[in-house]
Amino acid sequence: MEISVRSIRKEFDRYPALHDVSLDIRSGELIALLGPSGSGKTTLLRLIAGLEFPTSGQIFFGMDDASAKSVQERNVGFVFQHYALFKHMTIAENIGFGLSVRPKATRPAAAEIRRRASELLELIQLPGLDKRFPRQLSGGQRQRVALARALAIEPRVLLLDEPFGALDAKVRKDLRRWLRELHDKTKHTTVFVTHDQEEALELADRVVVMSQGKIEQVGTADDIYDRPATPFVFSFIGESSEIPVIVSGGRVSFENTLLGIDAEGTADGPARLFLRPHDLEVVANGGGAISGEVMVVRRAGPVRLIEIEVGAARHRIEIELPADDGEHLSGTVHVRPRRWRLFPAG
Ligand SMILES: Nc1ncnc2c1ncn2[C@@H]1O[C@H](COP(=O)(O)OP(=O)(O)OP(=O)(O)O)[C@@H](O)[C@H]1O
Ligand SMILES: [Mg+2]
Structure with missing residues (x-):
């Protein structure tokens, strides 16, 4: 699914968090939003998800103007910054949650939801942990479960806001490689937010560098390193x-x-x-x-x-x-x- 962000402006109480942001994301692309704290990364991700609505501008999913559509209508999967699993649910129930709350007409049977949860546990390399509870997993394992939960609804687009933020450097590195491999297998259009430049440049097909609610540059790791478009990009990278x-x-x-x-x-x-x-x-x-x-x-x-x-x-x-x-x-x-x-x- 390609996504086209067109001249988006987003104000909170008159304060512009995003100014005239335009971005074309290709179908199947893994794209990173990179920028310092407060640059508007989460705001842009929430607008793509349908959790916020733009003050002006539009967001297209393929040929459809999705600007006024709800999260459910957009069919996006997301993992948020400071994300937590439901403590009182098993891992399988956590993964199946998005399916089990669907209206009856589109909800798969309970056995089918369990089957999909096990399949996803294989995909995230945690087979057989269906019946455990979140507290019985490590931080890195919980992050992978959060991703499986986002994937369970078979989203058209996967949105990840600093999904590895709270983990130590070694685990982050492992999960980064793992996410790249998972993406190459599933081919979801994925937008990934990080303020870690190494993570963005190593993981993404293209990186969007943001500062103060604006896009400074969109490009491959080589473009960003070797041909920085602005003084900000030059000094922010390396x-x-x-x-x-x-x-x-x-x-x-x-x-x-x-x-x-x-x-x-x-x-x-x-x-x-x-x-x-x-x-x-x-x-x-x-x-x-x-x-x-x-x-x-x-x-x-x-x-x-x-x-x-x-x-x-x-x-x-x-x-x-x-x-x-x-x-x-x-x-x-x-x-x-x-x-x-x-x-x-x-
Ligand atoms: N709900 C809100 N109400 C008012 N202002 C907000 C709201 N959400 C974000 N902002 C403001 O918009 C700007 C961009 O915030 P945003 O959360 O998008 O930044 P970010 O790049 O994700 O930062 P971080 O790396 O710290 O997560 C900030 O100045 C923030 O204070
Ligand atoms: Mg943020």
Whole structure:
């Protein structure tokens, strides 16, 4: 089922949580909504689910305008942020819940619901746990049951809001792989919310980066890493440093030093130069390098991170070097970017 979000605005008490958001989700796609707290991820997911209604704009499911339809009519399955299973129900009853509350005419027989619950327990790799209660499962197992419960109604679309939020890093990683495999098997159109960039970039076919109620960029992990569309995306994804520069006739200068880098078609005037720690190399003094004072040298696993301060305003730039190279750096150093990104200032 493809979903088309068209110029959605959502206000809560006049305060806009989403401004003019448009997004096309392809059928069978696994898409991640990624952004800091308060950026509007849950709001967008709830609008797609039909738990909230837009102030303006529309949501299409395939060719149908679903904007005014209920959750049931949209036939979506979801797992919420801070989701809990029903404590007093067995695992099988939890999974079958969505089917057992259907009106009589569309409700499967009790035996059929039990059969589907067992089938789903196989799918989530927890066979035979039908009769247990939630408290007898681990956190990761409960999250998988929550997913099985969402899948039981045979939804057209699966919506997941930080489904692994409360789990430790190792379990999250395992569940992430598991979810990808499950998605490849079931091919549900899935929208997944997270504020963990590694999770989003590893798991999703495409990532939607959000900030302050707007979409900053939609793209594959490669697009987001290698071709960040905005300063926000550059600094939100991975480590980065920024210095103010001046572009003039295709040349870039920082304070009074002409840097040996290409302005990549950026218009003349003040600009922001963005750098990643692993794209910087330390060079002997010469033309075109950025000079700075070494402030901090620290070991981080296989690499060494060096922070230098540059220019009159003492901007901090972080450099990543192989652990053997950076150990004795001190005083003044000169660095040159192998890769960089320029955005016009303001
Ligand atoms: N029911 C509501 N009433 C009023 N304001 C709301 C409501 N729901 C969300 N908001 C506001 O809308 C904005 C977006 O909230 P949302 O929950 O979508 O963010 P989020 O990206 O999911 O954040 P988080 O990562 O913390 O879950 C926030 O400023 C929030 O305070
Ligand atoms: Mg949220």
